[in-house]
Amino acid sequence: MHDTLLTALALLCLLAAGLPAALAAVNLSVLRPPAPGPDGGLVSILIPARNEAANIVGTVRAALASADVPVEVIVGDDHSTDATPDLVRGIGDPRLRLAPIPALPDGWTGKNNACVHMAGLARGRHLLFLDADVRLEPGAAAALAGHARRTGAALVSGVPRQRMDTLGERLTVPTINLLLLGYLPVPLMRRRPDPSLGAACGQLMLIEAAAYAATGGHGAVRDTLHDGVRLPRALRAAGYRTDLVAGADLATCRMYDGFTGAWAGFSKNAHEGMATARALPVWTLLLGLGHLLPPVMVLAGVFGLLPPAAWAASALALILSLGTRAAITRATREPFATVPLHPATVLTALAIQWNVLLRRERAGAATWKGRSYPVGGA
Structure with a gap:
């Protein structure tokens, strides 16, 4: 009976590891870097900035270096108390x-308020929303706009290549691409208009200006800290198409500079993703069985604590888990040193989510960039 239960558990691990392996294989085969199309007019690159003196000059200069399409760049200064506005003025292009952002209205988050204001000033056919720590490649704006025109997508997004210079970043940031490529069925997302299939990366999103205006854009999701989830869903609910592309060749981003910043950053919008009482137990089972338990089971088998069938299934589950992660790492050009850390990365992701969920009632608010927002906002 004991051996039967262990074998059944190992088979569950194999099934849970096989799901993201299969989805990642399909997704990586269909996600391609976009190619530039014929000139479709001006692209407005919109960069919300709040105390971004360390990043803003490099980000703006990279945006201004865009090729094959005319661009304008608007930096929204969201009440910075550092040198951000002076540095932008000094670029002189x-x-x-430089657009000063109005005071934050009740019920709005800072980024959404800044994005709506900048969009109102923009003249382009497409709006390219860019986080202040993202460096565009010269052909990125033209490629995203070209893909939008060819496919008819109102929103096109991709995950930039993520720079991870510290162990803390390598224990946290790779979760983005694992969840996106291992658990979102991209072909189904492209075929069906279901809003729940909508997904984007808030670091890099190109949106057709007319669709943005018609749906209210960031104003329609004004209370969210997770526009990469809520905005594409709002567009799809209004009947517009959204799409994802491979983004590693389009831009580079270093989200955080260590474990503390990464923990805080991923915690701020966890309650809008996995950290809900309904979703997190399911995610814990999926990720735990597929990525955390296989190495434990394999180690137990090495010490003779598993029957042969259970050990074999566990070993195959571990191979699938690490193989999936290695394939995603290669495709997204993340550091290969993160692959052996994969179980620890998944464990860290779940720890962040459970910490947010268990503290949610007491905390009552999420804090980011010196502002606090109620966690009850969707």
Whole structure:
């Protein structure tokens, strides 16, 4: 009976590891870097910035270096108390504008308020929303706009290549691509208009200006800290198409500079993703069985604590788990040193989510960039 239960558990691990392996194989085969299309007019690159003196000059100069499409760059200064506005003024390019952001209205998050204001000033057919720590490649704006025109997608997004210079970043940041490529069925997302299939990366999103205006854009999701989830779903609910592309060749981003910043950053919008009483137990089972338990089971088998069938299934589950992670790492050009850390990365992700869920009632608010927001906002 004991051996039967262990074998059944190992087979569950194999099934749970096989799901993301199969989805990742399909997704990586269909997600391609976008190619530039014929000139479709001006692209407005919109960069919300709040105390981004360390990043803003490099980000703006990279955006201004865009090729194969005309661009304007608008930096929204969201009440910065550092040198951000002065640094932007010092760049001195006629295609660049600095836009002071109005005071934050009740019920809004800072980024959404800044994005709506900048969109109101923009003149482009497409709006390319860019986080202040993202460096565009020269052909990125043209490629995203070209893909949008060819496919008819109102929103096109991709995950930039993620820089991870510390152990803390390597224990947290790779979760983004694992969840996106291992658990979102991209072909189904492209075929069906279901809003729940909508997904984007808030670091890099190109949106057709007319669709943005018609749906209210960031104003329609004004209370969210997770526009990469809520905005594509709002567009799809209004009948517009959204799409994902491979983003590693389009831009580079270093989200955080260590474990503390990464923990805080991933915690701020956890309650809008996995950290709900309904979703998190399911995610814990999926990720635990597929990525955490296989190495434990394999180690137990090495010490003779598993029957042969259970050990074989566990070993295959571990191979699938690490193989999936290695394939995603290669495709997204993340550091290969993160692959052996994969079980620890998944464990860290679940720890962040459970910490947010268990503290949610007491905390009552999420804090980011010096502002606090009620966690009850969707």
